Amino acid sequence: MSKWKNFEPQGVIPACLLPFKSDLSIDEVAYRKHLRDVVAVAGLSAVTINAHSTEVASCSFDEQARVLDITMDEIGDGIPIVHGVYADGSLEAARIARMAERGGASCLLAFPPGPLALGALAKPEMAIAHFKAIADASSLPIICFQYPLASGLGYSVDTLLRLVEEVPSIKAIKDWCNSVMQHERQIRILQNLPRRVNVLTTHSSWLLSSLVLGCNGLLSGSGSVIADLQVALWQAVQQNDLARARALNDRIFPIAHAFYADPFVDMHNRMKEALVILGRIPCAAVRPPLVKLREAEIRRIEQALGQAGVRGQGAMERAA
16 A cells, blocks of 8 residues: 555656566666666656556556566655556456555556547547546546547546546546647646646646646656756746746757657657666667667767757767
């Protein structure tokens, strides 16, 4: 059980990566070091595991449980853990939620189930049933992952309002609606409900623009590489220090441009390469269907890190 009762998702929450060995097994030693590197950054509210950034789609239930066990053993006494719930079926989602609570997680990040993409926008009761299954299986607070409406996996604002009314354990949304107008509307509505629901932006390619709209936090895969810059930007926005925020955004911009380029599916692949360049993990292996980046793109990532002033042992060795 979590030591952080009544955890409220807010502030800066990096989503960690999951290093693999060349044989595509989990590199537990490298993962432990990665966890330590991330939480060494002051000012974090929590970290997220078993989500897109850890290639959860390619991880079995047992592997997800092992990732949680390692995480709790390495850093669980020091920071709340947000655990992804990634499943196409609600029964499996409930199984993952139970495992996460038993294992010590403090919060759940619920992904939309894939079948919704076939037309469930017209049937919001499907999404509500999915979240109720998760909530019935666990007492943990839930972050609802909001996708773009064009994906078929997003929720209209009206559906979000029904969700948070009918599933009170939803305490926040991870907002990836990818629409400035919808994003602002969700911030204004959800964060001003009688029972506030925080909006955590994951619009990492335009983070400053998103934060100034009034989000109560951010949950980002690129925090696995630049958590320190994200904390500094978050604090500058909270302090209404626009000049400092813009200066920090100037540093973040080349990295965001490199990570979130087309094809978008390679974003966490690129982050792994960045950690190798920085000497933070030994191998950037990814599981199929993801494939190794071309050398030219790896060079672009290295250049972006240099432009942002983000350096490490690996970068210095490669430059020597």
